[in-house]
Amino acid sequence: MTTTSPAPASTAAPASTALQQLETAAAVLFDFNGTLSADEDLLAAIYCDIAAESGIELTARSYESDFLGLSDPQIAAALAARARAVTPEQIADRMSEAYLAAVAQSPRIAAETCRLVRTLAGAGVPVAVVTGTYRRLVTGALQAAGIAEHVAAVIACEDVSAGKPSPEGFLTAARQLGVAADERVVVVEDSAPGRQAGEAAGMSVLMVGGSGLTLAEIGAALAV
Incomplete structure (x- = not known):
């Protein structure tokens, strides 16, 4: 999280640091394809x-x-x-x-990622998915992985007039979760348009995937 400037933070962090950022967030908004789901x-x-x-x-x-x-x-x-x-x-x-x-x-949401979602929801951190894919794909995948009940909101392509890098999806998710759209909300993303959307929404952005951390690795830190 940014401490010296009001500008949003894009974070690349060790698993334990990233986990702490998620656990102390006002809400966590996950991208879906390539982020929550390794697909x-x-x-x-x-x-x-x-x-x-x-x-x-x-x-x-x-x-x-x-x-x-x-x-x-x-x-x-x-x-x-x-x-x-x-x-x-x-x-x-x-x-x-x-x-x-x-x-x-064969569900594409890793067991460690599912554990992370359950842990956040169980600790009172609202969780949402904000995605450019179709709602039916997200709900089907969440149900297959057994975590649908732990995701409080799904903002899919049908729910917005403009996709990422527009911040509309993240702002809509914050409203549905009843939280302020500020840096205490953490966006978890794997793409440049997603990062841009999260920053435009005034939220903190945790980048995963590529050559960096995966959500499964962050979830595995729960056992440490």
């Missing part, structure tokens, strides 16, 4: 399969460079524009069906 590789594979079925060349590398950090409606629209023989709605339905089937068979 970016799954999404890339699904979108590559959909692209191939539609006659579009899309590799995991080009998915990462072109689409990582975008909302699923944006990705569906971009792929439909390239294919011109399939609608964004058809792509969204195909992706949702494949994703929900995959996480029902």
Whole structure:
């Protein structure tokens, strides 16, 4: 958290420090894909399969460079524009069906991450998910992982007029949780648009994933 300036803090910290930041927060707002759920590789594979079925060349590398950090409606629209023989709605339905089937068979929210969510909620720290994906994917994944009851709010792409880097989703989550949109609210993100959105909302931002900490590693610190 920032102590010398009113500007929001973007944090890269050891697991124990990050855990303390989350446990002392007024609320914790988790991004979903790639943050709460370790599923970016799954999404890339699904979108590559959909692209191939539609006659579009899309590799995991080009998915990462072109689409990582975008909302699923944006990705569906971009792929439909390239294919011109399939609608964004058809792509969204195909992706949702494949994703929900995959996480029902093998949840992508790690056990340590689930423990972290349960611990925060049990300690009275409100938890929300703010995501650019569809509500049905988030609720299905949370139920498959057994933590749906510990998440007080889900702000999905259907709930906002503008996705990240707009702060709308995070501000909406804070209102639903009944907390002030300030630095005592911690946003947990893995992408640049998400970081920008959290900072624009006036909240602290804890970056995870990539070459840094994962939420599973932060959750594992609970046992230390």
